[in-house]
């Protein structure tokens with residue numbers, strides 16, 4: 205199959221064998237992969253279980269069970285060795301692993317006659333932009349794309365623009381290109397780029413496009429982008445605090461982004477669900493201590509995370525790259541994101557910015573700091589992006605209505621400002637909590 209791939213050329217990546225993905229993800233296997241792994245003849249001398257104990261039932265009814273690779277007590281895959289390396293890879297080579305292990309951290313999304321490629325920022329090497337360029341990785345990416353992109357992908361419908369508006373693929377991609385262009389504006393802080401994009405997408409949401417196509421649509425998009433630049437000329441930083449309603453909705457959203465769901469967590473059954481429910485109740489109240497959702501977090505007062513922690517200037521590059529990779533790769537709307545329209549998908553994507561900064565504050569406070577370091581933001585983004593587009597709860601009506609409520613109340617720009625504000629110079633004079 206000849207595929208026309210659009211690569212995220214602003215991003216570098218190579219695997220640095222951290223083993224993180226092998227501790228976080230449930231690896232579902234097909235019947236063919238099951239048989240292949242059995243035929244590899246794993247024994248206890250290899251440090252793995254044997255035979256069918258290599259697999260666990262993780263989804264589907266008893267008559268159509270779906271299996272994943274079994275995991276160790278800490279949630280790591282049974283094939284991950286003590287050095288953090290994959291035993292299948294070491295013994296039989298990369299091609300012998302299940303397909304999801306080979307694909308990660310890439311994601312492939314049909315875009316009309318093309319296929320766009322995005323990356324998952326749950327991988328620390330993606331966050332750090334470490335490794336080979338996408339052009340250097342192109343042959344490998346093409347091989348992987350052939351293995352996952354279904355025949356007839358060209359017939360997949362484009363994402364909706366808003367709840368009521370659908371256009372054809374070339375016009376849908378004009379919206380995507382306009383968002384990318386807004387995010388690429390040189391010399392503009394990422395917070396302002398996000399707020400401008402949210403502003404003009406709000407105008408898009410109120411427009412009708414049945415008579416607007418091709419060059420006229422491009423002209424319209426240029427106009428609304430200009431209106432956003434005029435309305436929000438520079439980064440003054442909003443002094444408006446998010447409302448009480450917005451803070452409750454936002455904390456509940458953050459709780460979803462900050463949780464851990466390794467295979468071990470998902471196997472915790474009713475006990476695990478009860479603990480999550482209790483944690484959600486405390487996040488909704490927002491008083492007392494933040495319940496520690498992962499071992500890397502300490503219980504710190506909710507109020508302490510509302511103090512200004514600043515925004516490390518080094519993170520501008522990371523954030524611009526993150527949003528552009530997600531947008532260019534259509535990793536925020538349509539089939540890649542729970543079938544959600546472009547405008548709502550971007551609102552959801554923009555919320556990952558304050559959500560990550562809230563998580564980064566929690567990481568900093570857990571280490572007795574009150575100013576963010578770039579590594580807090582990098583780690584916070586890896587935690588948050590693990591869920592973005594992958595945890596089913598993000599596509600539920602409840603989660604979507606949370607995003608819509610924040611958007612309709614005009615609270616997303618306030619949250620962006622509130623969770624990146626500084627009263628002291630970042631990295632200096634950190635007050636103890």
Ligand code: SF4
Nearest residue numbers: 226281283284290305
């Ligand atoms: S099979 Fe190998 S690459 Fe895949 S999750 Fe297990 S250890 Fe990691």
